[in-house]
Amino acid sequence: MPEPGAGEVLIRVAGNGLCHSDVTMAEVPREIGEALGWEMPFTLGHEAAGWVAALGEGVTSVGIGDAVALMSSNSCGDCRFCAAGRDSLCESNMVGRGYGRDGGLASYVVASIDRDVVPLGSLDPTTAGTLTDAGATSYHAVSRVLGRLPRFGNEHPKVAVFGIGGLGTFTVQILVAAGDVEVIAVDPDPAKRARASELGAIHTLDGVDSGTRSQLRAIAGPAGVAGIIDIVGTDETIECGIRSLARAGVFALVGAAGGRLNKPWFSTLPHEAEIFTFQGSSRSDVEAMVELAASGHISVDAELFALSAAAEAYEKLQQGALRGRAVVIPD
Ligand SMILES: [Zn+2]
Ligand SMILES: [Zn+2]
Known part of the structure; x- marks a missing residue:
């Protein structure tokens, strides 16, 4: 169970979408990962959403039980790209949740309230993680x-x-x-x-x-x-x-x-x-997707798997046998 530090929240994962790039990342040798600034080994999963389960020091903008989606890639918030709202170009984004730090194929993850958390309102977080990457x-x-x-x-x-x-x-x-x-x-x-x-x-x-x-x-x-x-x-x-x-x-x-x-x-x-x-997406893209989904313009085609069946889900992904996105749900 990770502990949220100052400015962080603990998220109980509702679901995490699987991505082709997970398969590539799982094969990255330790020395190459370390050269990219990754903490090896780490937990995969960069399409996570869930509910706020605990608040770190100083966090007031969300409450326990709020549904949120999580940005995957790091963004510094200070560089000229971040300042212009083009955080997909931020040079700190070679590391993110699920690539280089622990990701959403877990029951709980921690997230930075300023950079990572996108409120979902009444949207169901089970499949909403897919909006943050594929979407x-x-x-x-x-x-x-x-x-x-x-x-x-x-x-x-x-x-x-x-x-x-x-x-x-x-x-x-x-x-x-x-x-x-x-x-x-x-x-x-x-x-x-x-x-x-x-x-x-x-x-x-x-x-x-x-x-x-x-x-x-x-x-x-x-x-x-x-x-x-x-x-x-x-x-x-x-x-x-x-x-x-x-x-x-x-x-x-x-x-x-x-x-x-x-x-x-x-x-x-x-x-x-x-x-x-194209590579990646910015926070504004995630917010736009959440809005489109909340207004009924986007439905998520997802095939659900238990976390204990994640290996089977990756197999179907590699065979091209999925209908839509695989979403893994903690058991
Ligand atoms: Zn991806
Ligand atoms: Zn930046």
């Missing part, structure tokens, strides 16, 4: 894409989402909530396409292959697709996405499958298209 990362990507989409006349720009897993279902819902774009959901799994349609995607395509470019053009028109959010990130999805873009279109790479683009940029890229990558 907020999706929000971070979508808000930047929406700000840069080419818009002409009264057309609703079309945005394709490659990969409808944990992040993909959030991404589709955030785009739909924004209201003025048409979503094209792309995934080889028919159940995931059906879920994307339920969530408001207007068009679906069955995965990225040699025919996808012409299918996208059939939907978006010969000028190409205004925006593509690639949550897969293989050679195939990156090339297909970039070559399917409209002039001044935007391609956002979220997926970390390690894909490359081997074609010459200048002739492959449509005129004035933009390509960018």
